Amino acid sequence: MVAGIKARHGVLFGAMAVALLCTGPARAADPDKFKIGGVVSLSGTYGIFGEDMRKGVEIAIEQRGGKVLGKPIQVIWEDDETKPQPAVQKTTRLISEGVQMIFGAVSSASSIAIMNIAKQRKIPHLVTMSADDKITVPNGSRYTFRTSNTLGMEQRMALSFTKEQKLKRVYGVTADYQATRDSWEWYRREAEKAGVEIVGADFAPLGNRDYSSIVDKIARSNADGVALFMTGSDAVTMVKQAGQVDLGKTRKIFGPVIADETMAAGVGPASIGVYSGVRYHFTVDNPANRKFVEAFRKKYNELPSSAAGEAYDGMAWWLDTVEQTGSWDKEKWVAAFENSVRDNSVEGRKSMRACDHQAMQDGLWGVVEKGAPPAPAYTMKIVKVFPPNQVFDACQP
Amino acid sequence: MSTLIIGLSLGMLLFLLASGLTLIFGMLGVINFAHGALYMLGAYIAFDIGRHTGSFVAGLIGATVLVAAAGALIERLALRPLYNRPHFYQLILTFGVILVISELVKIVWGLGYQESTMPEALAGTVELFGSTIPVYRLFVIGFGALVSGGLFLLIEKSTFGMLVRAASSDGEMVRLLGLPVSSVRMAVFALGSGLAGLAGAIAAPLFPIELGMATNTIIDCFIVVILGGLGNIRGAVAASLLIGLVRALGYAYMPSWVDILTFALLIATLLTRPQGLFFRATRSA
Numbered sequence: 001m002v003a004g005i006k007a008r009h010g011v012l013f014g015a016m017a018v019a020l021l022c023t024g025p026a027r028a029a030d031p032d033k034f035k036i037g038g039v040v041s042l043s044g045t046y047g048i049f050g051e052d053m054r055k056g057v058e059i060a061i062e063q064r065g066g067k068v069l070g071k072p073i074q075v076i077w078e079d080d081e082t083k084p085q086p087a088v089q090k091t092t093r094l095i096s097e098g099v100q101m102i103f104g105a106v107s108s109a110s111s112i113a114i115m116n117i118a119k120q121r122k123i124p125h126l127v128t129m130s131a132d133d134k135i136t137v138p139n140g141s142r143y144t145f146r147t148s149n150t151l152g153m154e155q156r157m158a159l160s161f162t163k164e165q166k167l168k169r170v171y172g173v174t175a176d177y178q179a180t181r182d183s184w185e186w187y188r189r190e191a192e193k194a195g196v197e198i199v200g201a202d203f204a205p206l207g208n209r210d211y212s213s214i215v216d217k218i219a220r221s222n223a224d225g226v227a228l229f230m231t232g233s234d235a236v237t238m239v240k241q242a243g244q245v246d247l248g249k250t251r252k253i254f255g256p257v258i259a260d261e262t263m264a265a266g267v268g269p270a271s272i273g274v275y276s277g278v279r280y281h282f283t284v285d286n287p288a289n290r291k292f293v294e295a296f297r298k299k300y301n302e303l304p305s306s307a308a309g310e311a312y313d314g315m316a317w318w319l320d321t322v323e324q325t326g327s328w329d330k331e332k333w334v335a336a337f338e339n340s341v342r343d344n345s346v347e348g349r350k351s352m353r354a355c356d357h358q359a360m361q362d363g364l365w366g367v368v369e370k371g372a373p374p375a376p377a378y379t380m381k382i383v384k385v386f387p388p389n390q391v392f393d394a395c396q397p
Numbered sequence: 398m399s400t401l402i403i404g405l406s407l408g409m410l411l412f413l414l415a416s417g418l419t420l421i422f423g424m425l426g427v428i429n430f431a432h433g434a435l436y437m438l439g440a441y442i443a444f445d446i447g448r449h450t451g452s453f454v455a456g457l458i459g460a461t462v463l464v465a466a467a468g469a470l471i472e473r474l475a476l477r478p479l480y481n482r483p484h485f486y487q488l489i490l491t492f493g494v495i496l497v498i499s500e501l502v503k504i505v506w507g508l509g510y511q512e513s514t515m516p517e518a519l520a521g522t523v524e525l526f527g528s529t530i531p532v533y534r535l536f537v538i539g540f541g542a543l544v545s546g547g548l549f550l551l552i553e554k555s556t557f558g559m560l561v562r563a564a565s566s567d568g569e570m571v572r573l574l575g576l577p578v579s580s581v582r583m584a585v586f587a588l589g590s591g592l593a594g595l596a597g598a599i600a601a602p603l604f605p606i607e608l609g610m611a612t613n614t615i616i617d618c619f620i621v622v623i624l625g626g627l628g629n630i631r632g633a634v635a636a637s638l639l640i641g642l643v644r645a646l647g648y649a650y651m652p653s654w655v656d657i658l659t660f661a662l663l664i665a666t667l668l669t670r671p672q673g674l675f676f677r678a679t680r681s682a
Contacts, residue, residue: 047608048508048510051508205656210407212406212407212645212648214649233510240604244515265512266512267512
């Protein structure tokens, strides 16, 4: 009992210590700088993505000489620990420190939380990673823009893959949170309409540590396709453990965002043959991408990941738009970005849709293959490019 | 039936991890928040040794020895001056150790996922009760049973174990008898840490190796320690297997309820038997 009481004290003090550690020094507003508040996951389930996004943004800033509107750009990075509550606290603090815009986050829950603050405080907000369709809806937030993929695009590609491969029976495993659940429900409805039988559907907690029981259920089912609606550590663990019983040899494993070079590195050989939507890829062949990949390799001595590419693309586009307005008026930036077209995006042409602030773009679908240097050991090969009209619905107000 | 085997393997893995934590708590009274970080460190070390030597066994031994050495160092440099202070000093200290280890891992291995392949001999699968079971899972069950038996003999039957138990119940008296209490404490902390390293090495081929390993597992570990009774090795074995089975059954029948089931078990135990499910059985530890 004494130990219990001591433990409780300990927890309290522990919490105080955490609170102390998380409180940085206040920074005074400086009108001589273009300040960006970057709220990304540097720890937690999606911690791996935040660091790559930071690298992408840094290249975007470097390529314009570190300046916009004649003033140096300063990015203040904060870690939301892949949780909405710290995202809210850190965004609020960044805004009080006078940032001109917010960049982030990784998890959709965090991005939606940030979106609401940005709307209230009338601060532009750029999303290049979170894919929840609710972030860009008609008559949504005036201040939030997404230049990256939506889960809607990715689930459409997954459905198209199901039909193309003529899969008959699909087993679905979904990370148990809102965005992935919505996405799975959509897929399930559409797949059933197309005559696909859903032979099983499991919802595992976000940050789940062991999928072997679920893998065993799939192995005992007669499914010919395994649809995974999850990403990050969840997808890596699931695909790795599926490989431990060779599930991929008899069934197609696919999902909206279950594989890229980062995730495949954690899975190893079992990732080969796994199909996934791809947000950005270093092999996309156009001058802008070649230039970006070269700059990235020179600075970091590695190829850019999806997270890095999308972050670079969004930030470069946004800063160019701000530059063109020649003004410090945030409303002018928002108005200009709403109707902006990016012909030289690293993923080809992107155009911002004024009705919902979503960038229209191609959808990339790929499969993991063995890579040859300088590409990573397990690398994505883009097998299909979907034009925007196949992966986006018309904007209905 | 296959669920049972999966449950046992989950439980045994959990035991390997929780045993070090419960040992350190039971014998030293230190709540080691950094246990999960030591487990992660073990996984990274085993991965790296395995990558360079191609030997799984070398990784297993290397991770255990190096993490035990790290534990001894932490005890000697950081914990020893704090034994006579209130508990929260130790909590804050071990919390700090997590940050140090995480940063070290980031510097050495980076932020990306790492992947450790299974040893050839254990890479296959067997057909059991209509399910395909990876041989490695069976190995984990056997290995866990071996370690639990060894640990039990060490603590309950050996001279070293007697000394440890004596030092934990009355350190001052043992010191007056001329026995090296400080060294015993350091050895216990090193042993507990070594077990965390060993668990990391065993877990490495099953899971992606990543920084999140530390935080993901430490909560389960604390649940095991609380259910089993603080510092109770036999309790830890039983609690680990119980949690493993609850989780495996949960994943098999209602995956979205797994965490809720685990925590419900914890809350029910705290309400009805706050000293742990297995308290009465082993008062001595």
